[in-house]
Amino acid sequence: MVVVVTAPFHAPAPEWSHVYRDVLPMHLLETILLLGGTVLLTVVIGVLSAWLVAAYSFPLRGAMRWMLVLPLALPTYISAYTYASLFGATGTISLWVHDLSGFRPDIVGLPGLIVVMALVLFPYVYLPARAVFASGLREQLEAARMLGARGSRRFLRVAVPLARPAIVGGAVLVAMETLNDYGAVKYYGIRTLTTAVFRSWTGLSDLGSALRVAILLLLLVVLLLWWERRSRIHRQQATDAVPMVRQRLTGKRAALATIWCLLVLVSGFLLPAGKLLLDAFTIDRTDTWAIDLIALRNTLGIATGAAFLTLLIALFLVFILRHERKSWTHGLVRAATLGYAVPGAVIAVGVMTAAGTIDRQAGLSFTLIGTIGLLLYAFTVRFLAVAVQPLQGSLTRQHSNVDDAARMLGASPGRIFLRVNLPQLRPAILAAAMLVAIDVVKELPLTLILRPFNFNTLSTRVFEMARIEQLREAAAPALLIVLCVLPPLLFLDRQLARSEG
Amino acid sequence: MRPLLLLLPFLSACGTPGAAPTDDTPAKEVNVYSHRHYDTDAQLFKAFTAATGIRVNLVMADDDEVLTRMEQEGANSPCDLLITSDAGRLGQARMRGLLQPIRSAELERNIPPFLRDPDGHWFGLTMRARVFVYNKNKVRPEQLTDYNDLVRPEWKGRVLVRSAENLYNQSLLAAMVAHFGTETALAWATGITVNMARTPKGSDTDQLLAVAEGIGDVAIANSYYVGKLMSSSEPEKAKARENLAVAFPHMGPYGTHVNVSGAGVAKSAKHLAEAIALLEFLVGEEAQRLFAEGNKEYPVRPGVAVADVLQRFGELTPDTLDLAQLGLNNATAVKLFDKAGWR
Numbered sequence: 001m002v003v004v005v006t007a008p009f010h011a012p013a014p015e016w017s018h019v020y021r022d023v024l025p026m027h028l029l030e031t032i033l034l035l036g037g038t039v040l041l042t043v044v045i046g047v048l049s050a051w052l053v054a055a056y057s058f059p060l061r062g063a064m065r066w067m068l069v070l071p072l073a074l075p076t077y078i079s080a081y082t083y084a085s086l087f088g089a090t091g092t093i094s095l096w097v098h099d100l101s102g103f104r105p106d107i108v109g110l111p112g113l114i115v116v117m118a119l120v121l122f123p124y125v126y127l128p129a130r131a132v133f134a135s136g137l138r139e140q141l142e143a144a145r146m147l148g149a150r151g152s153r154r155f156l157r158v159a160v161p162l163a164r165p166a167i168v169g170g171a172v173l174v175a176m177e178t179l180n181d182y183g184a185v186k187y188y189g190i191r192t193l194t195t196a197v198f199r200s201w202t203g204l205s206d207l208g209s210a211l212r213v214a215i216l217l218l219l220l221v222v223l224l225l226w227w228e229r230r231s232r233i234h235r236q237q238a239t240d241a242v243p244m245v246r247q248r249l250t251g252k253r254a255a256l257a258t259i260w261c262l263l264v265l266v267s268g269f270l271l272p273a274g275k276l277l278l279d280a281f282t283i284d285r286t287d288t289w290a291i292d293l294i295a296l297r298n299t300l301g302i303a304t305g306a307a308f309l310t311l312l313i314a315l316f317l318v319f320i321l322r323h324e325r326k327s328w329t330h331g332l333v334r335a336a337t338l339g340y341a342v343p344g345a346v347i348a349v350g351v352m353t354a355a356g357t358i359d360r361q362a363g364l365s366f367t368l369i370g371t372i373g374l375l376l377y378a379f380t381v382r383f384l385a386v387a388v389q390p391l392q393g394s395l396t397r398q399h400s401n402v403d404d405a406a407r408m409l410g411a412s413p414g415r416i417f418l419r420v421n422l423p424q425l426r427p428a429i430l431a432a433a434m435l436v437a438i439d440v441v442k443e444l445p446l447t448l449i450l451r452p453f454n455f456n457t458l459s460t461r462v463f464e465m466a467r468i469e470q471l472r473e474a475a476a477p478a479l480l481i482v483l484c485v486l487p488p489l490l491f492l493d494r495q496l497a498r499s500e501g
Numbered sequence: 502m503r504p505l506l507l508l509l510p511f512l513s514a515c516g517t518p519g520a521a522p523t524d525d526t527p528a529k530e531v532n533v534y535s536h537r538h539y540d541t542d543a544q545l546f547k548a549f550t551a552a553t554g555i556r557v558n559l560v561m562a563d564d565d566e567v568l569t570r571m572e573q574e575g576a577n578s579p580c581d582l583l584i585t586s587d588a589g590r591l592g593q594a595r596m597r598g599l600l601q602p603i604r605s606a607e608l609e610r611n612i613p614p615f616l617r618d619p620d621g622h623w624f625g626l627t628m629r630a631r632v633f634v635y636n637k638n639k640v641r642p643e644q645l646t647d648y649n650d651l652v653r654p655e656w657k658g659r660v661l662v663r664s665a666e667n668l669y670n671q672s673l674l675a676a677m678v679a680h681f682g683t684e685t686a687l688a689w690a691t692g693i694t695v696n697m698a699r700t701p702k703g704s705d706t707d708q709l710l711a712v713a714e715g716i717g718d719v720a721i722a723n724s725y726y727v728g729k730l731m732s733s734s735e736p737e738k739a740k741a742r743e744n745l746a747v748a749f750p751h752m753g754p755y756g757t758h759v760n761v762s763g764a765g766v767a768k769s770a771k772h773l774a775e776a777i778a779l780l781e782f783l784v785g786e787e788a789q790r791l792f793a794e795g796n797k798e799y800p801v802r803p804g805v806a807v808a809d810v811l812q813r814f815g816e817l818t819p820d821t822l823d824l825a826q827l828g829l830n831n832a833t834a835v836k837l838f839d840k841a842g843w844r
Contacts, residue, residue: 088703104716359575448562
């Protein structure tokens with residue numbers, strides 16, 4: 001991160017005036033449209049689904065409750081490619097509709113991409129919103145009911161405002177994922193800050209300007225994080241952990257609730273995953289399954305390693321946050337978590353520059369670049385935020401009185417953290433590790449650039465096929481990615497569900 | 502950066518699997534950084550190992566990232582041979598001091614001079630041409646003899662092409678800048694933008710499918726994607742190609758624009774002899790035939806047959822522009838695209 005942030009001040013940026021005048025305005029505009037649209041739509045889908053599942057009983061509710069997290073198993077770019085192959089101008093379904101009606105649907109464009117991204121990313125909002133709705137609001141909602149508020153009014157006027165911090169937290173993750181995407185936006189022909197980074201770097205051969213654009217991207221994220229913090233302050237936290245009593249829906253309303261959830265599930269997961277499944281088993285493949293299995297093993301290996309390393313560092317950071325009261329350290333910790341919103345390739349450049357410098361300073365006889373160790377370190381830089389968030393959330397719920405008591409008994413901060421804080425953090429640690437592992441399995445650019453010789457992962461396999469426009473051959477490794485991500489994802493869901501009661 | 506320092510011992514313990522860190526190890530191997538992701542390449546490396554006993558270790562990633570990686574690795578870089586799919590990037594690698602000059606009668610005999618660096622820093626392995634693909638039912642081939650034809654008003658709303666983000670669009674415009682200067686190149690980019698059938702999106706293959714579907718009447722696309730579509734067994738693609746034909750436009754008095762996929766020996770190469778052996782193997786007849794048949798690329802070696810699916814649309818007469826010009830004019834081309842509004 002330090003390299004990325006400081007580089008623009010000493011790196012020359014010969015094409016900056018062009019980038020500033022002819023590239024940035026349109027790219028910034030489309031970034032904001034994409035960001036706004038995606039965040040808005042994820043919030044609508046996520047919050048509405050969470051409310052239905054948490055507040056009502058209707059047919060299939062039990063299955064829908066956990067199945068609605070499934071879209072998170074699909075990497076955004078894979079879902080985007082798959083949607084294009086179905087609903088693009090020459091996609092399978094579009095051709096069929098065109099033959100029947102003469103109308104030609106084309107999802108490839110800005111509005112289409114907003115929908116596709118929202119359908120994959122909405123669980124980031126759905127999960128925390130569901131948790132708050134299910135267990136945190138019973139008293140307030142009862143009060144509203146007694147005052148005569150109807151269901152929709154209770155939802156909009158009571159539940160949503162009270163769940164706002166949770167919703168905004170999820171929305172910020174959605175925003176960061178949207179900002180760092182390169183594959184999907186490029187294919188859909190959208191100009192974003194991330195494509196501007198690449199245009200400056202690869203097109204204009206001007207790394208200096210590219211890094212300046214990356215800084216702008218970071219500023220946007222800082223703005224988002226500031227918005228998230230503001231939404232937490234002055235808000236009454238919903239605290240009573242009493243499970244909500246669900247209201248039974250009947251007749252038309254029950255049917256509508258079921259149809260809504262099914263629609264979200266089908267379009268967010270079943271349709272793209274089904275298409276992958278179909279392609280994986282209809283395409284002529286020779287011995288590539290063997291390569292995919294080795295890639296699977298590598299993927300699991302780096303996911304485990306990265307989760308372990310990231311958790312160690314994240315724990316160290318939350319320890320500092322807990323026991324160090326100086327505000328600059330808090331700022332530093334927050335800066336360390338910005339990596340999540342930065343395009344992977346930019347982080348890769350930063351990490352390579354740092355490693356190259358160390359190589360030269362230390363006079364090593366080999367290079368750190370291309371070692372598994374450096375790759376894992378790069379994952380840590382990128383996904384630290386994913387680990388720190390749940391840890392910090394859980395830690396702030398622990399009362400500091402206990403810390404104080406331990407301190408009065410003469411325990412050092414380190415000992416307090418290990419003996420008092422850490423045991424209570426266990427569920428959060430597990431959750432954070434799962435989240436990091438999921439992200440690493442789906443990650444592409446860092447792995448691609450920093451990997452050792454002869455080292456394939458599932459996502460590099462998908463990329464290699466997609467790159468040469470053989471999307472169907474990419475289906476098998478893509479499907480394996482989904483399968484890898486499902487167990488930790490479902491584990492997370494169950495853990496949350498248990499806390500919901 | 503403190504966490505990084507803490508990790509140092511851990512990192513060094515990991516080592517570099519596959520890459521021999523010191524040159525006193527006698528193992529016969531060659532370390533390749535490649536931008537090419539094709540099945541044919543995997544087959545070729547396997548054949549090379551079978552023929553010579555030299556093991557090929559591979560990292561596949563995008564050109565610019567690979568160059569940055571080599572730069573940061575410096576003298577310690579394990580890379581012996583750099584393979585890219587753009588002459589411009591090879592030129593850049595040379596300018597950034599990442600390659601070393603190689604003299605090889607074998608390579609010089611089998612690669613025409615305009616497809617390699619005059620000092621031997623890099624060598625073209627295959628050519629890909631930027632061609633027109635048109636709808637047979639709506640377009641006569643005489644209408645499509647020059648890149649400039651497509652800026653005429655009769656093509657308004659009929660031209661399909663992908664985003665300016667695409668490297669091959671950039672090198673096409675870079676070639677125009679090299680031949681005719683920025684003003685003419687800008688006029689062309691603007692003219693095409695005006696005539697586009699839709700805003701640029703999707704891949705080259707998507708443009709071809711769109712021509713077949715009548716969304717536009719002519720597409721600008723890379724020859725090997727055309728070749729692959731023309732020989733695909735997927736039913737939609739087989740159906741699409743019934744309406745399609747290929748034209749090889751000239752660039753004014755010059756031939757059809759080509760770029761190369763090529764390779765250069767890294768300055769840091771620890772396995773110099775093996776790297777040269779691999780290079781020579783890749784321009785050998787067997788390898789060149791596989792590039793042509795398996796991947797539908799144009800072989801650089803004279804006398805090796807072009808794939809039938811491409812050959813039946815006519816002969817490729819490549820523009821013999823010094824390919825280093827593509828790299829030198831790439832940034833200018835990107836700026837012109839931005840000026841023209843070609844997204």
